[in-house]
Amino acid sequence: xxxxxxxxxxxxxxxxxLNKLNFEDELLALLEHIDIVExxxxxxxxxxxxxxxxxxxxxxxxxxxxxxHDIRNRSEILIALGACAVxxxxxxxxxQYPLEQVREEVYxxxxxxFPTLPALPLSRYVRVDYEVRxxxxxxxxxxxxxxxxxxxxxxxxxxxxxxxxxxxxxNECVYDKGMVCLGPITRGGCDSLCTNFGQxxxxxxxxxxxxxxxxxxxxxxxxxxxxxxxxxxxxxFNYENQAL
Amino acid sequence: xxxxxxxxxxxxxxxxxxxxxxxxxxxxxxxHKNGIxxxxxxxxxxxxxxxxxxxxxLSSIKKYFLxxxxxxxxxxxxxxxxxxxxxxxxxxxxxGVHNYDLEAVFRLDHNFLSGHAESQYLTRRQxxxxxxxxxxxxxxxxxxxxxxxxxPNHSGGFDLFLHEIEDGYLLExxxxxxxxxxxxxxxxxxxxxxxxxQSFNAHIDGGFEKVTDVFSRAWDSPVWExxxxxxxxxxxxxxxxxTCFCFNVEDEVDLDLKTGNRIRTQDGxxxxxxxxxAGGEIFRNQKAARMRxxxxxxxxxxxxxxxxxxxxxxxxxxAYCTAGISIVDIVNDLIHDSNREIGA
Numbered sequence: 001x002x003x004x005x006x007x008x009x010x011x012x013x014x015x016x017x018l019n020k021l022n023f024e025d026e027l028l029a030l031l032e033h034i035d036i037v038e039x040x041x042x043x044x045x046x047x048x049x050x051x052x053x054x055x056x057x058x059x060x061x062x063x064x065x066x067x068x069h070d071i072r073n074r075s076e077i078l079i080a081l082g083a084c085a086v087x088x089x090x091x092x093x094x095x096q097y098p099l100e101q102v103r104e105e106v107y108x109x110x111x112x113x114f115p116t117l118p119a120l121p122l123s124r125y126v127r128v129d130y131e132v133r134x135x136x137x138x139x140x141x142x143x144x145x146x147x148x149x150x151x152x153x154x155x156x157x158x159x160x161x162x163x164x165x166x167x168x169x170x171n172e173c174v175y176d177k178g179m180v181c182l183g184p185i186t187r188g189g190c191d192s193l194c195t196n197f198g199q200x201x202x203x204x205x206x207x208x209x210x211x212x213x214x215x216x217x218x219x220x221x222x223x224x225x226x227x228x229x230x231x232x233x234x235x236x237f238n239y240e241n242q243a244l
Numbered sequence: 245x246x247x248x249x250x251x252x253x254x255x256x257x258x259x260x261x262x263x264x265x266x267x268x269x270x271x272x273x274x275x276h277k278n279g280i281x282x283x284x285x286x287x288x289x290x291x292x293x294x295x296x297x298x299x300x301x302l303s304s305i306k307k308y309f310l311x312x313x314x315x316x317x318x319x320x321x322x323x324x325x326x327x328x329x330x331x332x333x334x335x336x337x338x339x340g341v342h343n344y345d346l347e348a349v350f351r352l353d354h355n356f357l358s359g360h361a362e363s364q365y366l367t368r369r370q371x372x373x374x375x376x377x378x379x380x381x382x383x384x385x386x387x388x389x390x391x392x393x394x395x396p397n398h399s400g401g402f403d404l405f406l407h408e409i410e411d412g413y414l415l416e417x418x419x420x421x422x423x424x425x426x427x428x429x430x431x432x433x434x435x436x437x438x439x440x441x442q443s444f445n446a447h448i449d450g451g452f453e454k455v456t457d458v459f460s461r462a463w464d465s466p467v468w469e470x471x472x473x474x475x476x477x478x479x480x481x482x483x484x485x486x487t488c489f490c491f492n493v494e495d496e497v498d499l500d501l502k503t504g505n506r507i508r509t510q511d512g513x514x515x516x517x518x519x520x521x522a523g524g525e526i527f528r529n530q531k532a533a534r535m536r537x538x539x540x541x542x543x544x545x546x547x548x549x550x551x552x553x554x555x556x557x558x559x560x561x562x563a564y565c566t567a568g569i570s571i572v573d574i575v576n577d578l579i580h581d582s583n584r585e586i587g588a
Binding site: 026029030032033143144147148150151156159160161163164167168169170171172173175176177178183184185208209210211212214215216218219222223 | 278279280281282284302303307312313321473474475476477478479480483484494496497498499500501509510512515516517520529531564566567568
């Protein structure tokens with residue numbers, strides 16, 4: 001029997017999910033190996049049990065907390081999909097303000113109808129088996145993780161910085177173009193997509209393991225950012241990273 | 245040095261015509277502009293786009309013999325079939341190569357010939373002809389501190405060599421292969437001497453002899469930690485180094501789950517995951533230990549067997565380090581630290 005796969009969304013823009021519907025060349029090949037049993041954005045069917053639950057978005061309301069525990073209990077494998085699910089994403093920037101202030105700002109006089117919690121990665125509430133990083137999620141990483149699971153192999157998690165991929169692609173260093181870049185401390189695996197196209201790295205895939213934040217702040221400072229500005233840059237996708 | 249072949253002279257205007265002439269013989273690979281302030285070697289399509297007056301390229305010509313990423317072989321997941329990737333000799337003329345980059349190729353030749361010979365590298369390496377060009381050292385070059393013949397105009401090992409002078413280039417012919425490249429492109433003979441070498445701005449105090457001496461005592465130096473504090477461990481220094489050759493191997497399985505490829509990708513010892521072994525243990529987890537290992541690979545481990553520096557003084561690791569760490573500064577600090585300790 002083919003593994004039953006379901007897709008769920010929490011707080012986020014749903015861009016990672018849409019990105020998956022764009023797998024025009026790969027989707028049919030994938031459907032040879034899996035049955036998609038639940039996916040709100042693409043179909044009506046429901047299921048009680050999932051071999052693989054793919055979950056997008058961060059956890060930011062009491063309702064989210066209940067749902068993620070329920071999904072975890074009914075899933076054998078849980079994959080966090082995209083920056084919001086893995087790191088809390090941009091949503092987590094709200095965590096620097098008092099929750100009441102955030103509610104007031106967004107919902108005004110109706111704020112009492114919308115209970116809120118700090119936006120957190122899935123892993124703060126449930127066990128996450130695999131992570132697909134990026135904003136939006138990195139397609140090749142998603143396919144690699146899925147094929148590895150189907151083969152019964154442990155997926156290889158990229159741990160090197162984006163700089164590695166930039167150098168393999170022989171891109172001119174963003175710093176040599178007079179811009180600042182989070183590539184030196186950001187987890188690779190994206191094949192340096194943004195810098196290949198002349199942009200700087202915003203750090204959407206999160207920080208490398210055991211990041212040296214002090215050294216990174218010094219680099220950003222050396223290239224013209226104040227320490228306050230430098231910290232803000234790093235927080236964009238990493239507000240909930242304990243190293244910051 | 246006695247000239248076997250006469251020196252000839254070429255104007256700046258002659259250069260594109262000459263490159264077109266070379267293209268009729270073989271593919272030409274030469275430096276081009278890449279981005280705003282950088283250069284890269286690439287196959288020449290328009291000879292006018294070749295830039296011979298450059299400081300350094302992002303990657304060295306190593307990438308043609310040891311690609312940053314390559315498929316070693318394809319396989320079927322049932323284990324019954326493997327198909328080796330087809331590897332061809334490069335058969336190209338490398339034009340506009342600096343002395344240190346050719347030295348680096350000779351270092352790699354040693355690495356891939358000794359022990360278990362590496363057939364993919366050695367196959368690609370065949371059919372390469374080298375035309376050197378002199379350069380003006382910038383703040384990062386320091387080749388004469390580490391190489392026996394590290395001068396920017398040292399032409400040994402090349403087939404042809406261009407010495408830049410005010411209104412063009414002097415062409416030095418060094419081998420018969422080089423002479424053959426010039427057949428059908430007559431140039432006027434030059435009656436004079438090769439211009440004097442340009443001086444370097446960066447130096448290792450005491451040169452390679454001192455380096456060898458210091459690396460026998462540098463293991464416990466506090467210098468490693470003082471530089472590691474500034475380092476983020478991004479691995480750039482490894483990836484731009486013309487003599488680094490470490491790699492990682494991964495299997496990528498196709499979506500049909502029936503076939504796949506074994507992929508080799510360049511790796512670097514400054515990366516934390518480089519020393520991760522089975523069970524998740526990382527035996528060189530401290531950046532200072534990784535930095536020490538990188539420099540020992542350049543100045544001691546291979547050098548003590550061959551007598552040569554495995555750092556060629558191109559300055560790439562320093563020029564491209566976003567944290568501003570210079571390999572020359574590290575080595576000079578090690579030398580000063582060691583001098584203090586022995587009271588020299």
